[in-house]
Amino acid sequence: MAEKLRIDKYLWSIRVFKTRSLATEACKAGRVKKDGSNLKPSYEVKIGDEYQVSKGIEKKVLKVIDLLHNRVDAKTAVLYYQDLTPEEETYKFKSMFHAPVLVRDRGAGRPTKKDRRDIDSLKQSDSFWDDED
Structure with a gap:
């Protein structure tokens, strides 16, 4: 039997969002996408999938490495996803704070x-x- 995990719970557990309700709202608002299409909060996460997450002005591309059901510390959470965000996007976001x-x-x-x-x-x-x- 395959494990099932909702996208909102996954994003909360890997610490992309501070609360699960914020993750749910982001999904409903269309800020969580897969291949350009919006995802519902109940979308089932699969290992190997890539998701585009917009959080304010920050945009991230995350690849699922493993499923994580409960929220853990940041050092452990990094082991469950791979950040594929292009470097220029990351630097663009960080440069705003160095003006x-x-x-x-x-x-x-x-x-x-x-x-x-x-x-x-x-x-x-x-x-x-x-x-x-």
Whole structure:
């Protein structure tokens, strides 16, 4: 007899989603796909299948290595799936957190007109490089 496991429970148990209800909602909202088609929360997971999971701005491609019925720690959970997410997708997500942040010294007061122009030109030059990619 083959083991049966729902996709929402699997995604929760490998720690893709914090709660099972969040995993269920993601399936209902069409953020969990297999070969481009949306999956229902009750979809039966099979070993060797690949799933596309969108979680906010992050997109992952996961391949099922083994079935996991209960939630375990992160180090153990990694053994039950393979992350096939393309590197450029991973770097694109991570680079959002490394964007330059403008900082003014505390107590420096309100920016002058010249300071404001300098800040605006810096912001415009950053967005120029982002548009080329």
